[in-house]
Amino acid sequence: MQLFIEQVFNGLAEGSIYALISLGLTLVYGVLRILHVAHAGIYTIGAYVGLFTYNLTGSLVASLFVSMTVCAILGILIEKYIYYPLLKYPPYVPLIAGIAIYLAIEEVCRLIAGPYIISFPAKLPFESSTIMGITITAPQKLIFMATIIVLLFQWFLVTKTETGLAMRCTSQDIEIAGAMGINTQYIISLTFAIGSAVAAIAGILVGIHDNQVYPTMGEVPAYKSLAIIVLGGLGSVPGAVIASLLLGVIEALLVGYVSIPLPREALAFIAMIIVFMIKPEGLIGKN
Amino acid sequence: MLSSYQITILTTIGIYAILVVGLNVIVGYAGQISLGHAAFFGIGAYTAGILTTKFGISPLVGLIAAMLVTGFIGFLLGFPSIRVRDDFLAITTIGMNFIVESIFLYTPFLGGALGIGGIPRLTIMGVKLKGVSFLMAVVLTLILCMLFVKRFVSSWSGLAAEAIKENEKAALSVGISIVRYKLMAFVIGSAIAGIGGAYYAYFVRFISPSDFNFPVSVMLLSMLVVGGIGTLWGPIVGAFILGILPEIFRPLVDYRMLLYSSLLILMIRFQPQGLLGEDSFLNGVFSKIKIKRQVS
Numbered sequence: 001m002q003l004f005i006e007q008v009f010n011g012l013a014e015g016s017i018y019a020l021i022s023l024g025l026t027l028v029y030g031v032l033r034i035l036h037v038a039h040a041g042i043y044t045i046g047a048y049v050g051l052f053t054y055n056l057t058g059s060l061v062a063s064l065f066v067s068m069t070v071c072a073i074l075g076i077l078i079e080k081y082i083y084y085p086l087l088k089y090p091p092y093v094p095l096i097a098g099i100a101i102y103l104a105i106e107e108v109c110r111l112i113a114g115p116y117i118i119s120f121p122a123k124l125p126f127e128s129s130t131i132m133g134i135t136i137t138a139p140q141k142l143i144f145m146a147t148i149i150v151l152l153f154q155w156f157l158v159t160k161t162e163t164g165l166a167m168r169c170t171s172q173d174i175e176i177a178g179a180m181g182i183n184t185q186y187i188i189s190l191t192f193a194i195g196s197a198v199a200a201i202a203g204i205l206v207g208i209h210d211n212q213v214y215p216t217m218g219e220v221p222a223y224k225s226l227a228i229i230v231l232g233g234l235g236s237v238p239g240a241v242i243a244s245l246l247l248g249v250i251e252a253l254l255v256g257y258v259s260i261p262l263p264r265e266a267l268a269f270i271a272m273i274i275v276f277m278i279k280p281e282g283l284i285g286k287n
Numbered sequence: 288m289l290s291s292y293q294i295t296i297l298t299t300i301g302i303y304a305i306l307v308v309g310l311n312v313i314v315g316y317a318g319q320i321s322l323g324h325a326a327f328f329g330i331g332a333y334t335a336g337i338l339t340t341k342f343g344i345s346p347l348v349g350l351i352a353a354m355l356v357t358g359f360i361g362f363l364l365g366f367p368s369i370r371v372r373d374d375f376l377a378i379t380t381i382g383m384n385f386i387v388e389s390i391f392l393y394t395p396f397l398g399g400a401l402g403i404g405g406i407p408r409l410t411i412m413g414v415k416l417k418g419v420s421f422l423m424a425v426v427l428t429l430i431l432c433m434l435f436v437k438r439f440v441s442s443w444s445g446l447a448a449e450a451i452k453e454n455e456k457a458a459l460s461v462g463i464s465i466v467r468y469k470l471m472a473f474v475i476g477s478a479i480a481g482i483g484g485a486y487y488a489y490f491v492r493f494i495s496p497s498d499f500n501f502p503v504s505v506m507l508l509s510m511l512v513v514g515g516i517g518t519l520w521g522p523i524v525g526a527f528i529l530g531i532l533p534e535i536f537r538p539l540v541d542y543r544m545l546l547y548s549s550l551l552i553l554m555i556r557f558q559p560q561g562l563l564g565e566d567s568f569l570n571g572v573f574s575k576i577k578i579k580r581q582v583s
Contacts, residue, residue: 035374082552086559091373092320093559096512099505100555103548111541223385223501226378234374266389269382276371276379 002133007256008249013140013209015248016147020202022225022232022240023154024075024195030171030235031191034091037098038078039199040222041105046071046200047207047217048109051120060122067204068197075196076189084188102222110215117214120207139209146205150198151241157194158237167191171235227268231275247271294418300530301425302486307510307522308432309479314508315517316440317472318452319368323380324507326364326387327477329499331357331484333391336403336494346409346489353485354478361477365470384501391496402495409489416489425486429523432479437519439475448472513554515561524562 021043028036050067054060078101086094128137158164170177170187178184207213228247232239247268254267289297310324334353338344344352364383371379391397398404409416409424416424439445448468450458459465488494506529514525532550536543554562562569 029374033374035377082556086556089559090320092314092377092508092512093555095320095322095374095377096505096509097552097555100509100548100551104545104552107545107548111545223381227382230375230378266385269385273367273379273382273386276375277367 003256004253005134007252009134009136009140011249011252012245013143013248014252015245016143017202017206017209018221018225018228018244018248019241020147020150020198020205021221022228022244023150023237024192024199025225026229026232026235026237026240027191027195029229030237031167031174031188032079032083032087032094033235034083034087034094035098035226036083036195037095037222037226038101038105039098039195040218040225041102042071042074042078042196043199043203043206043221044109044215044218045074045105046196046203047120047213048113048203050200050204051118051207051213054120054122060124064201064204067200071196071200071203072193075192075199079189079192102218106215106218113213113215115215117212119211120204120213121211122208124208139205143205143209146201150201154194154198154237163187163190224268227272231268231272289419291418294422296531296534298422298425298490300526301422301429302483302490303507303510303530304523304526305425305429305432305483305486306480306507307514307526308429308436309476309483310507310511311476311517311522312436312439312472312479313476314511315521316436316445316452317448317469317476319469319472320373320377321368321380321476322377322501322504322508323382323384323387324476324480325499325501325503326380326384327357327361327480328484328487328503328507329387329391329494329496330360330477331481332488332494332499333397333403333484334481335485335488336406337397339407339488340403340405346407347411350409350482350485350489353488354481357481357484358474358478361480362470362474364477365473368473369466369469381501381504384499384504388496388500391499398495400496402493402498403488404493406488406492406494408492409486421490425490428482428486432482433519433523436475436479440519444468444471509551509555512559512561513551515563515567518561518563521561521563528562 021040024042025036025039028034028039046067049070050063053066054063057063082097082101083094086097124138124142126138126141128135128141130136156164158167166177166182166187167190169180169182170184174184177187203217206217224247228243229235229240231247232241232243250271251267306324306328309327310321313319313321313324331353334356335346335349338349338352339346367383368376368379391402392400409421411424414420440449447458447463448471450461450463451465451468455465487498491498510525510529511522512525513529514523515521529551532547533543536546539546558564558567560567564570
């Protein structure tokens with residue numbers, strides 16, 4: 001039983017990370033209807049910038065702040081100069097552009113920081129605790145805290161503020177939103193900035209949790225987060241969060257208990273295809 | 288004449304071109320985005336590899352079998368793909384690629400992570416094809432595939448597939464069976480990929496699951512997009528450019544992949560319709576030349 005609960009917690013931690021990564025992807029899909037694969041590249045950059053800042057300053061807060069700023073700017077640049085001009089073309093054009101950007105980012109990271117794994121020796125202000133024989137590690141606590149804060153912030157922004165209203169409006173119809181006097185350019189850039197900043201947080205958290213940062217760390221999240229946002233019903237934030245947590249827990253349990261002859265990565269896609277067969281609009285589809 | 292290095296590169300480009308011609312049927316003519324073409328490439332290569340090494344079947348029969356098996360699997364995998372559209376389809380095909388790759392990786396019969404080695408060379412009428420003669424066979428097959436695709440496109444079925452690509456509802460309203468023609472495009476495209484896969488197996492003679500992973504699918508689709516989706520020569524141009532670039536950049540060693548991906552970004556950003564697509568830069572030049580000729 002203890003092992004089971006620990007596995008569930010491991011799965012939830014993993015799922016929270018998926019949720020943080022998929023959040024940006026879902027937001028971007030919501031406004032622009034594109035699959036933003038380069039997002040995983042931003043996540044990698046976030047981890048590297050966070051690690052370098054941490055090594056320079058020794059402060060986790062500074063590292064988060066600098067990394068989020070850098071990633072937000074990068075996200076806006078990618079949106080403004082690559083995606084936006086390609087919106088009028090079929091969806092595979094921005095998709096390939098995104099994949100190409102991702103590859104370029106991976107190469108830049110490899111050339112600057114080297115192809116090897118760098119450890120992320122962060123000192124956390126709290127320690128791992130054991131409640132009734134169940135251990136929750138310090139990085140896991142950090143992940144849970146960060147995820148809850150980010151999701152609360154996101155919920156507050158979208159549902160309680162005027163900017164959130166404009167964001168929801170833009171995601172329903174860009175042209176009508178523009179006609180209603182909403183600065184859609186600004187909203188789109190803001191969406192990219194928020195999504196990319198959250199990806200930076202995810203990058204740092206994964207770096208601390210696994211104690212490693214490496215150029216190709218974005219590869220698996222890049223594809224898996226695609227499956228997640230589809231499972232969650234493209235563009236739905238609650239759907240993506242639920243799908244992330246579910247996937248994290250299911251993966252942890254399956255890997256812990258059943259020896260399946262398939263890697264974790266294939267699992268997400270098998271689940272996705274099964275869901276498609278039964279419910280083509282995703283778990284929490286709009287229809 | 289050609290050095291063996293050049294022959295190797297040209298043969299690789301030729302095989303990629305065959306694969307992209309197949310992909311073009313699915314993406315370009317039927318409008319079904321596919322990011323899992325490497326799966327069919329792999330199925331073709333594995334069919335040829337297994338049949339020739341484990342069952343002692345002659346490579347030429349293996350080639351035909353690879354085409355049929357891959358076409359059939361394309362038929363089966365086409366069903367889930369028909370239910371979904373656009374972005375959903377793109378992700379479904381990525382998923383298929385991952386699943387097929389992990390089946391290669393985790394099935395002991397298929398050699399697991401070690402793959403299949405000792406695949407024989409292609410032999411036609413007692414002549415072992417290698418070097419230039421193998422290149423000739425690849426080019427000949429490429430031409431045959433292109434001729435077939437050209438015929439298909441101008442046939443009734445090809446027109447029906449194109450009508451579906453333009454507007455599904457309108458096509459349905461004039462009595463075109465969407466399922467039938469989408470599946471048909473899927474089967475033809477996969478069967479051509481199967482041929483490419485078999486040639487690949489006979490060419491490298493050692494195949495492993497990582498030869499057919501998702502990045503390969505991305506590369507194939509990039510080749511098609513760079514060349515020009517839905518054009519006859521686009522696949523050849525795209526396969527040639529993206530196939531030769533890494534070789535040109537080889538002296539740059541470490542910066543090779545960065546330059547390659549940056550160029551891909553630039554090409555997509557400034558010529559999203561492909562080098563040979565409608566109102567592309569090259570097309571503009573060609574039509575100007577044509578007009579000049581007509582005037583003079």
